[in-house]
Amino acid sequence: xNIEKLKEIVRTVLPSVDVVIGYxxxxxxxxxxxxxxxxxxxxxxxxxxxxxxxxxAAYLPSLxxxxxxxxxxxxxxTVVQLVQEGLIKRxxxxxxxxxxxxxxxxxxxxxxxxxxxxxxxxFENDAVIVKTRKAETRLALNDVASDKCLTCQYxxxxxxxxxxxxxxxxxxxxxxxxxxxRQFDAQSLEERRAYWLKEFDRCIRCYACRNACPxxxxxxxxxxxxRDPHWMSQKATLNxxxxxxxxHAIHLAGRCTECGECERACPMGIPVAKLKKKINMxxxxxxxxxxxxxxxxxPPMYTFKVEEEKIEEHKIR
Amino acid sequence: MSVVEGKELRxxxxxxxxxxxxxxDTAGVSRFKQPTDLRIIRVPCSGRVDPLFVVKALxxxxxxxxxxxxxxxxxxxxxxxxxxxxxxxxxxRFLPFVGIDARRFHYTWVSASEGQRWQQTVTEFTTLIxxxxxxxxFPQDQTVLKEVRA
Numbered sequence: 029x030n031i032e033k034l035k036e037i038v039r040t041v042l043p044s045v046d047v048v049i050g051y052x053x054x055x056x057x058x059x060x061x062x063x064x065x066x067x068x069x070x071x072x073x074x075x076x077x078x079x080x081x082x083x084x085a086a087y088l089p090s091l092x093x094x095x096x097x098x099x100x101x102x103x104x105x106t107v108v109q110l111v112q113e114g115l116i117k118r119x120x121x122x123x124x125x126x127x128x129x130x131x132x133x134x135x136x137x138x139x140x141x142x143x144x145x146x147x148x149x150x151f152e153n154d155a156v157i158v159k160t161r162k163a164e165t166r167l168a169l170n171d172v173a174s175d176k177c178l179t180c181q182y183x184x185x186x187x188x189x190x191x192x193x194x195x196x197x198x199x200x201x202x203x204x205x206x207x208x209x210r211q212f213d214a215q216s217l218e219e220r221r222a223y224w225l226k227e228f229d230r231c232i233r234c235y236a237c238r239n240a241c242p243x244x245x246x247x248x249x250x251x252x253x254x255r256d257p258h259w260m261s262q263k264a265t266l267n268x269x270x271x272x273x274x275x276h277a278i279h280l281a282g283r284c285t286e287c288g289e290c291e292r293a294c295p296m297g298i299p300v301a302k303l304k305k306k307i308n309m310x311x312x313x314x315x316x317x318x319x320x321x322x323x324x325x326x327p328p329m330y331t332f333k334v335e336e337e338k339i340e341e342h343k344i345r
Numbered sequence: 346m347s348v349v350e351g352k353e354l355r356x357x358x359x360x361x362x363x364x365x366x367x368x369x370d371t372a373g374v375s376r377f378k379q380p381t382d383l384r385i386i387r388v389p390c391s392g393r394v395d396p397l398f399v400v401k402a403l404x405x406x407x408x409x410x411x412x413x414x415x416x417x418x419x420x421x422x423x424x425x426x427x428x429x430x431x432x433x434x435x436x437x438r439f440l441p442f443v444g445i446d447a448r449r450f451h452y453t454w455v456s457a458s459e460g461q462r463w464q465q466t467v468t469e470f471t472t473l474i475x476x477x478x479x480x481x482x483f484p485q486d487q488t489v490l491k492e493v494r495a
Contacts, residue, residue: 213442221444221481251397259401267404267483274400274443281396281435303442310438314431329435332427334417339434344451344469 029126029151031076034098034192038071041122041190046093048124051080057149058134058158062087076192077151078169081131083287086242089115096122098192100131102176104185105285105320106242112323113283115245125188127196130169130177132156135297137172141165176288176301179205186321206309209302224270230296231269237300238276240293243283251275277303282311282328285320314338354408354474358385358467359394363421365413367457369467377464380471383411390414391452392425396436403445404483409474412452413466419456426454448473449480 038048042065052063052073060080065071076098084097085106099107107123110116137158144160151157154169170178183196212220235252238244251259252272259275260268276290277300284304291301311317315328315338360366366387372379388394391414399410412433420426433452440447451470455463 209442217441217444217446219444220442224443225483259397265485267485270443270483271401271404274404275397277439278396278400278436281432306442307435307439310435314434314438329428329431332424332431334427336430336434339430342437342451342453344466344473345448 029076029078029128030193031074034076034124034126035071035074037124037190037192038065038074038096039068041096041124042068042071044094045096045122047091048096048098049084049087050074050098050124051076051082051084056146058132058137058146076126078128078130078132078156078173079134079149079151081134081174081292083240083242083289085110085287086240086289088121088242089245094120094122096124098124098126099185099188100126100128101180101182101185101196102285102287103242104187105182106287107320108187108323109243109283109285109320112320112325113327118323122190123185123188125185125191127184127191127193128177128180129153129183129196130173130180132169132172133174133292136174137167140167140172174288174292175208175299176286176291179208181205187323206305206312209306209309212302213306225266227298228266228269228273230298231273232296233264233269233272234295235272236293236295237290237298240289241276241280242287242289243280243285244276246279273300273303276300277307280304281307282315282317282330283319284308351475354382354471354479355406356383356409356411356471356474357402357407358383358411358413359388359391359398360385361391361414361421361426362387362389364415364419364457365391365455365463368413368455368459368463371457371460372463372467373460375460377460379464379467382408382471382474383467390420390422390425391429392420392422392427394429394433396432399433399436399450400440403440403449403480405485406480406482408477408480409449409451409470411466411470412450413455413463414452416454416456419454446477446480448477 048065050063051060053075054061058079060075062082083103085103111118141158148159157166179200181198183198252275288301311328317328394412402410414426437447
């Protein structure tokens, strides 16, 4: 993450686009916010560090301008997936790629410093030093990184017009990418059921996960809210909460680029990204497909083969 | 009368109008004995079956869900069941992850002439669901499970 290189790129790109989307300082050092740069004197406000977690590609479908966007590995997959589905035009986007060593989970950091107000934060290669009014804490990046980063396969953007920094190799081998999901699946049915009932019980149906999701593009016609068809009531009961999360997960089948925005946005800390990762794992096993890798691919649910190699007919027992 | 002994359970069947619905009709016309736990919903094509239909039924208390369409290559609309196959396979693999028994959901292909096959499918599936018993309910009222919160 090289901020000087990034500023240099933004300076060269800015004249040819309407807006550049990057990050600037937010309420504290742990919470940078999206920044829309339209003139050269705004460039110096840009920041780039492991606390920059937002998926800026999520703005692209609603912006009807020529846009340059700063993306990390997972978010470049979002751009690819959006282009693939025809939701944005490739020629309207300039992709500024940032090779990434992993981003912070603000929740994990705050837990580690006992939720004290952060005065300052400094970032090193594999650590973050957080300064509160009382103490200075050094945290290893691995301990406070977002869950998605721990199994990240694409730290270097898969698509970029400009690359701010050196390529980064994935630290996790391909076999281990879905290890957490396999571990979870090794539990008994009752354990998994109890786990999700407990998690979904906290859901307040704020729909932040859906609103943050760059691939949730139905907007006002989302079936979680329409009255016609009336898929769900507004009751705050467990079966309705469960249904909402099923809708989100299944509508993302073969489309989720695992940027982890749903989980980051959740105010209740529900691990909703797990559901999507499970489906992605099955997509890879069934169809050898990963979302957001190539613009010319087709999402597996939008297509078929007459003879499916991996799908066998099920017996009732 | 249910062929399977005991209390009748709720099984929802989504049947393609062109094959399985006809197959069920054939079974009826031929007077094959079938369990009565299945409530049939006729759909224009198995491709019409959104995986969320199945999820919604299972979450809201159905004890089993059966989806049946035309055999691959026989779809009335030429490719509806191919899409259905992909979606339903994805769903079948996903359900256990959230703690729903995948055996409660079955999808298969039955043509309009296969009355016998239809009878077998329904009988076998209903027997299995009776062995599994009623589906564990997802709490539908505001009072949430105490042991869950604890």
